[in-house]
Amino acid sequence: MTIDLIIQLIASLTGTGGLIALFLITEKKTAAQLQNTRKMDEKWQQIIAQKERDFALLNDKYEAATAKIERLYDDNSELRNSLDQVNTDCAVSRIMRCDCIGCHPAGLLSEHSTTRYSRAMKNDRISRNFTYSEFERSDTAALHGIDNAIPDDRIRRAVRLLVGNVLQPLRDAMRVPLHINSGYRSSALNTLLSGSRNSQHTKGEAADIAAPDPLLLAQTVIRNSLPFDQMILYSTFVHISHKPDGPQRGQILYDSSYKEHYPDTL
Numbered sequence: 001m002t003i004d005l006i007i008q009l010i011a012s013l014t015g016t017g018g019l020i021a022l023f024l025i026t027e028k029k030t031a032a033q034l035q036n037t038r039k040m041d042e043k044w045q046q047i048i049a050q051k052e053r054d055f056a057l058l059n060d061k062y063e064a065a066t067a068k069i070e071r072l073y074d075d076n077s078e079l080r081n082s083l084d085q086v087n088t089d090c091a092v093s094r095i096m097r098c099d100c101i102g103c104h105p106a107g108l109l110s111e112h113s114t115t116r117y118s119r120a121m122k123n124d125r126i127s128r129n130f131t132y133s134e135f136e137r138s139d140t141a142a143l144h145g146i147d148n149a150i151p152d153d154r155i156r157r158a159v160r161l162l163v164g165n166v167l168q169p170l171r172d173a174m175r176v177p178l179h180i181n182s183g184y185r186s187s188a189l190n191t192l193l194s195g196s197r198n199s200q201h202t203k204g205e206a207a208d209i210a211a212p213d214p215l216l217l218a219q220t221v222i223r224n225s226l227p228f229d230q231m232i233l234y235s236t237f238v239h240i241s242h243k244p245d246g247p248q249r250g251q252i253l254y255d256s257s258y259k260e261h262y263p264d265t266l
């Protein structure tokens, strides 16, 4: 059957009115589709508008938060600067042996500070090779902000007698500089170092002397009959004490670190 015959057949079945109806149906369908598309378009426009409003709102919030962070950062900088200034004042006061922060205005050292400082320097020397500063110096104390200055003359006297009777003669006999790892310990420092409660370090009666060869150092003390109260050999240093008013016990002990390091010498 050819196409012409099919058209003739439909035309004969539906007549002209049928064709018009068919055309109208198609037209209506297209109009409905267009309306749907318009509705969808409007819906999308509404969604986009809402998203734009949401974005603007978020943007406002973001800008407000950024401004707040900047303000906080400025406040924080001021606090940091104040803290730095206080730390600097404290450090300078401590170095100058001055416990009065008020005497160091605007970075200019007052006469009060400098006088105390020069007096401290003059009074620092104990003997040819030892100073009180060496006994007071402590990295641990510095790290924890502990004042480890010798507080009274009783302790200064004990330190002086330890140096005069044992350490300076030992230094002369050894003919090498002796480094004090730990000398005087304030009770706060002693607690931090887990020292014994009655440690002679807290009385200025003891010093830990760095020693690459602890046995040689101990032998030198004994050969020269130096009046020590107690001598404890560690793997890298020797603890030596001297009682200011005697009697000296002459006690020798070996720390476990020494025993582990030099088992053959025991």
Ligand SMILES: [Zn+2]
Residues within 6 Å of the ligand: 182, 201, 206, 207, 208, 239, 240
């Ligand atoms: Zn010690």
